[in-house]
Amino acid sequence: MSRDLVATIALRIGAIDVDVALTVGEGQRVAVLGPNGAGKTTLLRAIAGLVPLDRGSVVVDGVRWDELAPEQRSVGVVFQDYLLFPHLSALDNVAYGLRRRGSSRAEARGRAAEWLARVGLAGLGPRRPTELSGGQQQRVALARALAVEPRVLLLDEPLAALDVTTRGEVRRDLRAHLDAFAGMVVVVTHDPVDAMALADRVVIVEDGHVVQEGSALDVTSRPRSSFAADVAGLNLFRGHAGDTGVHVGLDLDFVVSSPHDGDVFAAFHPRAVSVHVARPEGSARNVWHGTVEDVDLRGGITRLRVLVHDQRIVAEITLAAYDDLRLAVGAPVWVALKATEIDVYPA
Amino acid sequence: MVSLAAVGSLLFVLPLVGLLWRAPWSQAGHELRDSSVRTALRLSLECSLSALALTLVFGTPIALVLARGSFPGKRFVRSLLTLPMVLPPVVGGVALLLAFGRNGLVGRLLFDWFHLRLAFTTTGVVLAETFVAMPFYVVTVEAALAAVDRRLEDAASSLGASPFTVFRTVTLPLVRPSVLAGAALSWARALGEFGATVTFAANVEGVTQTIPLKVYLALETNPDGAVMLSVLLLLVSIGVLALFHDRWLGGRT
Numbered sequence: 001m002s003r004d005l006v007a008t009i010a011l012r013i014g015a016i017d018v019d020v021a022l023t024v025g026e027g028q029r030v031a032v033l034g035p036n037g038a039g040k041t042t043l044l045r046a047i048a049g050l051v052p053l054d055r056g057s058v059v060v061d062g063v064r065w066d067e068l069a070p071e072q073r074s075v076g077v078v079f080q081d082y083l084l085f086p087h088l089s090a091l092d093n094v095a096y097g098l099r100r101r102g103s104s105r106a107e108a109r110g111r112a113a114e115w116l117a118r119v120g121l122a123g124l125g126p127r128r129p130t131e132l133s134g135g136q137q138q139r140v141a142l143a144r145a146l147a148v149e150p151r152v153l154l155l156d157e158p159l160a161a162l163d164v165t166t167r168g169e170v171r172r173d174l175r176a177h178l179d180a181f182a183g184m185v186v187v188v189t190h191d192p193v194d195a196m197a198l199a200d201r202v203v204i205v206e207d208g209h210v211v212q213e214g215s216a217l218d219v220t221s222r223p224r225s226s227f228a229a230d231v232a233g234l235n236l237f238r239g240h241a242g243d244t245g246v247h248v249g250l251d252l253d254f255v256v257s258s259p260h261d262g263d264v265f266a267a268f269h270p271r272a273v274s275v276h277v278a279r280p281e282g283s284a285r286n287v288w289h290g291t292v293e294d295v296d297l298r299g300g301i302t303r304l305r306v307l308v309h310d311q312r313i314v315a316e317i318t319l320a321a322y323d324d325l326r327l328a329v330g331a332p333v334w335v336a337l338k339a340t341e342i343d344v345y346p347a
Numbered sequence: 348m349v350s351l352a353a354v355g356s357l358l359f360v361l362p363l364v365g366l367l368w369r370a371p372w373s374q375a376g377h378e379l380r381d382s383s384v385r386t387a388l389r390l391s392l393e394c395s396l397s398a399l400a401l402t403l404v405f406g407t408p409i410a411l412v413l414a415r416g417s418f419p420g421k422r423f424v425r426s427l428l429t430l431p432m433v434l435p436p437v438v439g440g441v442a443l444l445l446a447f448g449r450n451g452l453v454g455r456l457l458f459d460w461f462h463l464r465l466a467f468t469t470t471g472v473v474l475a476e477t478f479v480a481m482p483f484y485v486v487t488v489e490a491a492l493a494a495v496d497r498r499l500e501d502a503a504s505s506l507g508a509s510p511f512t513v514f515r516t517v518t519l520p521l522v523r524p525s526v527l528a529g530a531a532l533s534w535a536r537a538l539g540e541f542g543a544t545v546t547f548a549a550n551v552e553g554v555t556q557t558i559p560l561k562v563y564l565a566l567e568t569n570p571d572g573a574v575m576l577s578v579l580l581l582l583v584s585i586g587v588l589a590l591f592h593d594r595w596l597g598g599r600t
Contacts, residue, residue, distance in 0.1 A: 050501045070504040083502040087520040096516075097506035148506060 004028075005152055005184050008056035009046045018042050018208040022186070024152075029178060029185040031199030033192060033219075035227050039208040040188040041080065044154045047186065048075050060151055060184075071100070076145030078155040082137045084129035090116065090140045091125030097148035115143040119177070135166040142177060153178075155187040159194050171197055192220070192231040204228050222345050223267060235273070235314055237266045238347055246344060251309040255285040257339045263347040270303060270316035272341035276334040277325055284336035288313070292331045295322075306335050313337075363581070370578045371571040378575040386553050387561040387576075394469065394557060395537040398476035402533050406484040407526075411514075413485070414492035432482045439478055440546025447474065447547075471548035472555050476537035483536055487529030491522040528591055535587045539580060 005024040012018070018039040024030050032040050045051040047058055049070035058065040065073050076097075084093050094112035099105065116125055119139040129137055138158065145153060158174060159167050175197055178185055187198050195202050196216040203213040204225060211225040220232035229236030239248030241260035247253050254266050274280070280287060290308035302322040304315045315335055317325075327333060371378065378384065413425050431439055447454040447465040457463040465471045495518060503513045519526070541559040548555040550564060558576055565573040 045501075048501075048505050050505065069509075070501075071507045071509050073505075075505055077502065077505045079498065079502060083496070083498050085499060085502070085517060087517075087523075096503070096508075100503075100507035100512065144506070 003061050005047070005058075005060050005186075007043075007047055007058045009043060009053060009058070010055040011042070011046060011051065011053050013039070013042050013051065016042075016208045018046075020205060020208065020210055022203060022210075024184040024186060026184065027182065028201065029187065029199040030201045030203055031195035032186060032188045032203050032205055033195045033227075033231070034190065034205035036190055038205045040190075040205055041156055042208075043205070044077070044156050044186065044188055047152065048077050048154055049073055074148075074151040076148055076150035076153045078138075078141045078145045078153075078158050080156045081161055082129075082141035084137055084140055084144070086129055088128075089125060090121065090127050090129065090132065090136075093129065093140055094143045094147050097144060101148055112143070112147060115147045116140070119143045120173070133166075134162050135170050138162065138170055139173075142174065146177065146181065149183075151183045153181060153183055153185045155185070155198075157189055158187065158198075159191070160189070174198065192216075204231075222265070222343065224265060224347070229267065234267045234269055237311070239264060239266060241344065244339070246342075249309060249311045252288070252311045254337075254342055255339045256342045256344050258344070260344050260346075264344050265347050266342050266344050268337060268342045270314040272337055273313060273315035274336045275304060275306070275315050275317055275321075275325065275327070276336065277327075279334050280336050282336070283338065285339040286337040286342075288335050290333060290335060292327050292329055292333055295327070295329060297322075304333075306333060308335065366574065366577055366581060370574050374571060375575055378572045379579070381572065383552060384561065384572065384576065387556050387558050388579075390469070390472075390553070390555075391538060391557040391559075394472045394476055395534055395540075397473045398480055398537040399530060399534045401473065401477045402481045402484045402537075403530065406481045406529075406533075407488065409481075410485045410488035410492055414489045429482045429486055431479050432486070436479055436540065436542025436544075437546050440475060440543035443471075443475055443478060443543065443547040447471070466547055467549050467551065467555065469548075469554055472544050472557060475543040475547045476540045479540055479543050480533035480537040482533075484529035484533040487525050487532060488522060491525030492518070495521050531587045531590060535584060538583065 003026040005022070007020070007022045009022070010019045016037070016039050020039070020043055022030065022032070022043070032043060034040050042051060046053055047065070049065065049068065053066055056066070085096065088096065091109060091112050094115050095108035098108035098111055103111070113125055116122060119142055121136060121139055121143070124132065124136065129140065132140065138161070142158070159171055162170055171194065178198060185199070187194070189195050200215070201213065202216050202219045204211050204219060204227060206225055206227050212219055212223070212228055219228055223229040223232050223234055223236050226236060237248040237254070239246045239254070241262060241264045243259045244256050245253055246256055246260070246264060246266050248266065256266065274284070288308040290306040290313070292304055293307045293312065294305040296303040297319065300319050302317050302319055304317065304327065306313050306315060313335055409428060413421065413428070444451060444466055446452050447457070449455070449458060449464065449466060454465060457465065465474055499521070500513045500517055503517045504510070508516060539559055540557070541563065544555065544557060545560055550556050550560045558580060562573045562576045565576065
C-alpha cells in the first residue's frame, strides 16, 4: 500500500472545467498556485468531498476517498475565511472535530486547550470568533484542522485574509506547524511567496489545468505559463525555433545564443532589456522599435511595458535612467537585448 | 406628518387604555378563579402548546425543504403553506370543515376507517390553531435557514459530522434566534385563534371553548369576566413581545 495522495479530479463548476491530476507523497507539502478563478479551491473541496467529481478518483493510502462521505475522510481543512463556527467559543471550535470523532466533552476540551496553547492562543479559549483578530482566527482554524490529526491537511489561501503586518509572522508560525505535521499537505494560494515558504513542490494551475509543476526554483527560473512568468517577474514568449532564431510573433524574432529546434519558450529578465531613445549601435543582437505602453514605478525601480508590433516586452531600468530618458506613455523607444540573456527551453 | 402619526397612534393606544381602565381589578382574582374560566384557560394552554409542538415537528422540516430543496412547483407550495397568514380565519375554518369534517374529503374516511372525529373536538381545536399559526413559524425559520452560510456546514462535515449532526450542532444553533421568534409568534397566534376554531370546532365548554371563544361569549353574560380575560391575553402578548424586545424593537441582538 502506497502512503500517498493521488487525486485525478475532473468536474465542471460554473464556467470552468477542472481537470487536474495531483500526487502528494508521504510527508510532502504541495502548493497549488494559480490566479483567482483557476479552480484551485474546487480542487481542495473535491479532495475533502465537499463537491462531487464528474470523473476521476481521490485515493489516499490506497483507499478510494471518492467513495467515502466527507465526514469519513481523515482530512483537516483551513478554509479561506476560516469559517469558524460563530456560535461556539474558540475552544469548542477546536474541540468540535474531536467530539465528532468520539472523544468525550471533557477529553475534547482538554486536547483543544492544548492545541490552542500550541498555536499561541492559551487563555483565549472562551472567546467567540468575532472577539478574535484575523490572525487569531487563522490560528484557531489551524488548530481546529490539526486537532483531529488528519492524514491530509488542506489549506485554502491561509494567509490571504490577513493584513501585511501580521502576515509575515503568521506565515512563519504556519510554516513551523506544517514542519511539525506528519501527514500530507496541499496548500492553495495565489501568492508565490506563500507557495515557496510553505511548500516543497509547486503545482501551477490555470483555467482548471496543471500548466507546470516542480520545485519553486524550477517553476520560477523556467516558467511555462504567463502566470508563472508573472510570478517570477520574467518576460516569457512561446515561439518556434530554427537554429539560433526564435520566431514568436507576427514580426518579432529573437536571436538567441545557441541553436534550438521546434516549439520553445524564450524567457529573459526585464533587467536584461535596455531602453534607448535612439537606435543603439552596439553588441546587442536584438534591437526593436516600439512604444511605451505603461510605466510602473516601484521602490527605485521602473518597469516599462513596451509594445513591439503586437508583443509586449517589459524592461526594468533605474529611476534615474527613467528620469534622464524623459519617457512618457506613448513615447517611441528602442529596446535592446543581448542574445546570451535569453533562456530557451522546449515547450 | 407628526400630528398624523400621533392621531394614527391613538388608534392603537386608546383601546388598550380602555381595556385597562375598565378592567375590574378588584374582582380580578374572583373572575379568574371561576371554574369555567379555569377550564377555558387550561384548554387554551393545552391546545396552543400542542399546536406549537406540531408546528415545531412539522414546520422545521417544511422550512428546511423550502429553504434548501429544489423541486418543481416549490413557489406554489410555499404560497399554499403561507396562505393562512392572509386568509380570513373563518374561511380557513370552513376549508378545514370540508376536508376534515364528518362528511369532509378526508374526514369521512377517517371516521369510517378509524372512527376518528376531528371537527367539534379538542383535536380539532389543535388542528385549527396549527393551520393558522404554523405559517408564521415556517416563514421566519425559512428566511433564517436561507441566510445560513452553507460553507459552515461544509466545515462541520470536514470535521467528521454526519448530515444530521451538522444540522443539530451547526445549522440549528445558527438559526436558534429565529426558531425562538417563530415559535413565540406562532404560539401567540394559536393562543388567540378565534375564527377558524369557532368554525371548525365550535364553542363547547370544556371541549373546544378556548379563552378567545370564552371572551366572546362572556361579553354578553359577564362583561367583567370578558374584560379580565382580555387583559390576561393582553399581558401574555406583552410577555411575548418583551421576550423578543431586542429582536423586534430595534434593540441589540
